[in-house]
Amino acid sequence: MNRDEIYAKLTEIFKENLDLDEIELTDTTTADDVEGWDSLAHIGLIAAIEQEFGFRFAMKEVVNLHNVGEMVDLILQKIG
């Protein structure tokens, strides 16, 4: 899977979990930029991503994610 494919999947997960019709994710997108991405939705997002890609994040990874770019890097590294 390459970055673009991961982005496509992530966009779907975000749309479904946050009840959004349109969303544009980029490397520098943070929780502040996305409507509805609060700490509540975050729990569900992480769980959905783990389910979709079939791995578990470690605690330090969850704590240290700063933007979508880092999230994609991490997913690439985990499934690679």
Next chain:
Amino acid sequence: MLFSSTVFLFLFLPIVCALYLLVRKELKDYVLLLASIFFYAWGEPRYVAVMLLTIIINYVGALWVANLNSKKKAWGFTLLLGEHTKLNCSCSAAKLALFLTILGDLIFLFYFKYFNFFVENINELFGGHIDFIKVIMPIGISFYTFQAISYVVDVYREEVEPQKNIYKLALYITLFPQLVAGPIVKYHDVADQIEHRTVDFEKVAYGVKRFIVGLAKKVLLANTLGAVADKVFTQPIDQLDCMTTWLGAICYTFQIYYDFSGYSDMAIGLGSIFGFKFLENFTYPYISKSISEYWRRWHISMGSWFRDYLFLPLQRALSLSKTYSKLSHRLGRRKINILLTAIALLVTWFLIGFWHGAGWSFVVYGLYNGFFIFLEIITGWNRDRKSFAGRAMQHLYTLFVVVLGFVIFRSDTMDYAWHYLLTMFGAERGEPIYHLIYYVDRIEIIALIVGAICSAPLCSKMLEVEGRSQLRIAAVNLWLLALFILSAASIAASTYNPFIYFRF
């Protein structure tokens, strides 16, 4: 030894600074370590051993955790509960080692800080007669214990290498600028600085200036307003009326901010003199638009400690449980996330309250804050408002909740807090024997106005030197010199000025 005492300012600090700057690079850490232990022993000679023991426990514990981490071993045992029922218990060996090390840290904290509180409550509940133990809480134990826990957890999470040199770990835990009342420095934030840091003129100059700002906050504002708050809060509740209670609550709100943020400025300044860069502990909390934001601006090092080492792991552990996925089908995603967050908030804020002190009013204070944060999360209150009126409402609501929260925090008993709050809202009225004039004079009113103005970020860039004209820098330096002289004069004139957070 208080930062705002003459012994510290005119003897200890100059001697330590001179020694630190003069000795060879390899010896600097040892000078600082010895100075820190001396600093601690000056105020707490009996309990130096407790702190040293904590260092040894965590030094050994972290090496053990790291060793098991690298082996990825699991420990387990099987309990035979009957002929056909077996209970398998297993967990990663590193996790168990981490758990035991943290337990070792918490036993000290429990014994010194909470034992008598539990005895008191057990006696009350069951009518028992267990004797109290005669202990005095070692200064700073709540702070250095949390630093120690941060270190082992960071090692467990493989964010940092375990420290092989016990003196360097001891330096991290005992470093006198932050030893007795924070900021709670996390190990991963300073791991590099402990190994390599440089001391240069700019850092020393910044540190001295930052220290003076903190000293002035503490001595000129916090002490002045604290005297008013003390007068009000030591009155019997039936001698207070509405106006006086508000005056007391507002003065205390500013006192605690200038007391604790002033202390943090001094700690950060001292750190800078010795080449450390600590993270900010306060960023203008009273301009917050929600309680959630407030706690990202107030005592940041503690809030983020609880977030990183308790709230997030707890929330995560709950979301990985089987019950979570079962319930999320039944209740729906949003509801289960609300439930899970509520549980994690409840535990976290209970413990944040309890961390502040072994008393029910602290627990109530913690839960009170957690309750508003929960409300904000589920209602989306802390979203940015566009209209002026909307933002004004957010500010007012936040200040209101903060001021009332400090009434609970300041009161010795819940009973006192309750009647104090009733008096504030006119539901009760005592018979005041003093007029408002008794509590405030000209100097206190000036302190209150200056305090209110300076709690907004109007001169937040005062200490910056880059790109500033020589004239401006000189003016700021003159101003700081004046503040220092004023503060020193005030210290010389007064006899008693403890920091609020030393109690915790």
